[in-house]
Amino acid sequence: MIPAAFEYYRPQDMAGVLAILEEHGDDARVMAGGHSLIPMMKLRMAEVPHLIDLQDVGGLSDITVEASRIVIGAMVTQADIIDSAELTAAAPILREAALQIADPQVRYMGTVGGNVANGDPGNDMPGLMQCLDATFTLVGSDGERDVPARDFYEAAYMTARDDEEVLTAVSIPLPSGGYAYEKQKRKIGDYATAAASVQITQSGGTCTSAAIAMTNLSDTPIFSEAAGAALVGTALDDAAIKSSVAAMLNDIDPTEDNRGPIAFKKHVAGVILRRAIERAWSRA
Amino acid sequence: MKDEVDTREDRVANLKGMGCSRKRVEDARFTQGKGNYVDDIKLDGMLFGDFVRSPYAHARIKSIDTAAALEVPGVLAVLTAADLEPLGLHWMPTLAGDKQMVLADGKVLFQGQEVAFVVAEDRYAAADGIELVEVEYEELPVIVNPFEALKSDVVLREDLMGEGGSLPDGAHGPRKHHNHIFTWDAGDKEPTEEVIANADVVATESMYYHRTHPCPLETCGCVASMDKVNGKLTLWGTFQAPHAIRTVVSLISGIEEHNIRVVSPDIGGGFGNKVGAYPGYVCSVVASIVTGKPVKWIEDRMDNLMTTAFARDYHMTGKISATKEGKITGLHCHVTADHGGFDACADPTKFPAGFMNICTGSYDIPTAYLEVDGVYTNKAPGGVSYRCSFRVTEAVYFIERMIEVLAIKLDMDAAELRRINFIKKEQFPYQAALGWEYDSGDYHTAWDKALKTVDYDGLRAEQAQRVEDFKAGKTRKLMGIGLSFFTEIVGAGPVKNCDILGLGMFDSCEIRIHPTGSAIARLGTISQGQGHATTFAQILASEIGLPADSITIEEGDTDTAPYGLGTYGSRSTPVAGAATAMAGRKIRAKAQMIAAYLLEVHDNDVEFDVDRFVVKGAPEKFKTMKEIAFAAYNQAIPGIEPGLEAVSYYDPPNMTYPFGAYVCVMDIDVDTGVPEIRRFYALDDCGTRINPMIIEGQVHGGLTEALAVALGQEIAYDDMGNCKTGTLMDFFLPTAWEVPNYETDYTVTPSPHHPIGAKGVGESPHVGGVPCFSNAVQDAFRPFGNTHTNMPHDHWRIWKTANELGLHG
């Protein structure tokens, strides 16, 4: 598994990155941790004549917890997320999810920016970010713009990001209430057979808000508004969970692969979501 | 002198001989990244070769255009079958008596088949060259199912057809169909059928032991270097049998054997994958001869999984009969064996289905019959013994499933059914119905110890309660108790019935004692991680009384090592270990004469004591082995040649028959299909134990590979013959995360015919482990009507079983 020849760049600032992207258009790609991109290059499924390494671009590795939001730099690794006590206190679901991604070696390299920008339906963070209603900051030669995670994903490997744009940060409104990231996988290092992110709030035993997103069950992450809505105003009884699961099943569209056929995936998606809702509720 | 104050125990401990958990001497280099694997070899001017591989499983090749590839800077040559044909090397013999294309000769028979060999200055240029070789294919109908193959008009192997469409015999006799390879049988057909027809109870089951792959961490590879000045070819490679490779290379290339040196450097696991000969070896040798430069070929992971030897792929149908009380009276087994496009199984020549005829297992079954049909399909060739002796995992899986199925039919406890059918201790040596003579065993003791340790009755009571709770809606988890009692047949083997390509399966050891009392011993085997340098030195230490730390063990260089058949099928300890002990005894016999001379007594008046010869009845008069070694080189002893060396070639009188009792306790989430292993207990009896720590390591490794195979590891194809599991994302290789804590235990029943009583252990845990994990899954569903489901028991298949049994409401 040897990639086709490529030119390697290691610019020291964002202007340098943008200049190369401008010059080479879609012949150029940025590389963060490389743990999605390099395998694809080796399989010759991605040809990248001009590879721009982001490691030396400063200012992309900060985690900032503000009064009402969290900002995570694109180059923050999954291991950094796991290690940050401040972040875990503010949004514990991030750590719970990151611990279920790949294995420790991959997590030392893999970044938040790469994970959400990649557009692979198997990645865990896109669904997570949709659940948390995050916003992605993109910078291009025309300046900066923000795109909500819930509007970012178009199809497998197709996102709202232009080829000449770089994702610099992910901003998350400070979450509250109970949370759960539940993932079924065949083994360590595997993408999800089905995964669910749930963030729930309650007041006096009644659910006041619920956000639900599913991973690897369609060609994009699925933010299921209906599944969340089915819980709001209920006491999270069995009927409410059933209707939430039914609403979610309506929104996903899994395909058969080595993990199993469609019927199995739908069944597991339902089981996983139920468990995630129950765990989140117990923490709400 | 220090020796005089050392107690006898001190002297024994100082040797680090047999029975001691000596630390592995190999690990210093492995844990520091200082191993020397084939890909570490770098020679001046070395080139790199790599394959253009077929994207199709069955296609005719209409043309190959290499022009564009040759334009790539650094690409020096592109070999095709047309280039190899004048040398007679476009096909090569397989270990199974078939022949295999080295490079596609007019057609391809499996996805990933070698079509052209691009030789370049480095592997990057080779990879770019591969992209530019243009091959025009015409797709042919693909057959991935052996039962369809036997009905199909499509001829996979036109090269094996006779005049006018006739069907000449194959290497193992008559063929029934153009896609049929052989029929092989053992036992008594009619009597078995009669016993089964008249039995009180008969259980029948069909099971598929899926195709999988040994997947060693280090893939296969080699470096070929032809020295045109002195005419010598050196071939470094990942060879589990370096001497056999030397002989094969000589036979097919015409280079005289003394001009070929084959070296197996450190090997990163083999598990059977590195026994056979691959097109990469032949092409590297040819490329080195053509270019006059060393040529390296190293597989990548996908090449390894998709093209080099797979394991298993046995469709087995069984009938087992018994009395009402559960005494087994007969066993019938038929196998349809999918061998892929070429028959490249690695078995002793007379055993095209390996030792599948050990399938009567640990039970006293008076009448049995086995028939195996080998079949060609459009899948990769292979059929090697993945961490087992030849087809022994298949055999043990078969019988250990049939026992469970019979227990269900009899409505009997499966542990008890085993107990009443075990071969009894006093029946050994035991003549089995399918031809083997089991050397020794004490199955009842092992079984009782295992069941007692795990509190079997308690587990069954807990399981019954769990079923109640499940039915009452209190839990969604079922509990399975997996049992397995296995008997292996290892240590191939006696030259009278075991050979590979006509080479008898003896093995060898040569020892040289140095004047100062240290030694080097060379063997015909080759470690791939088993720790030979540690354990063989321990055997010798006990035999010749020199410390294991003063003995170097060397293997794998055919210029220096004595001829041997290599390491696979747990044969190293049973065969080369025996040769080591026997060579050691020759050393000791000569040392006895030297000692007697030095002590001025008759030969018979001295006796061996740990590390010295003492005068009988006068222990204060002695010569240590160290002193004797020096005397062998500095004294003129009348009637005795100088020096202290010995060599032994050991032809074992019989195989050895390790056995064991395993129990697995598993909880299964019915809704997701996720199994959780709560407990795994493994009792192994491998006869005399050389190094308990290494045994435990081997057991852990073998169980982990068993877990892999039982719970998810497979090589799967779609209908077009595309391999669906070509990367480690889909091919299951367990890590510390998936692996439970193993409890190990043992009994010791030495082999009566082996010089030190050792039987071999490296493969037992895999052989016994696979049915144990599988039986645990099956047992969980037994209360709901399950009799058998096929492996691998991955999440979706377990879920499917639950679903089909109506457990999802």
Ligand SMILES: Cc1cc2nc3c(=O)[nH]c(=O)nc-3n(C[C@H](O)[C@H](O)[C@H](O)COP(=O)(O)OP(=O)(O)OC[C@H]3O[C@@H](n4cnc5c(N)ncnc54)[C@H](O)[C@@H]3O)c2cc1C
């Ligand atoms: C064995 C293995 C198992 C894995 N298992 C999982 C898993 O279970 N769950 C999971 O979510 N992931 C998994 N991954 C993927 C891993 O988390 C990746 O690291 C991650 O998906 C991508 O992050 P990266 O920093 O490595 O990105 P890269 O590989 O460097 O980049 C990925 C893509 O994103 C683009 N990109 C990267 N950064 C930016 C940016 N700042 N702006 C714009 N575009 C950018 C790149 O151009 C490229 O197209 C696994 C990977 C491996 C090797």
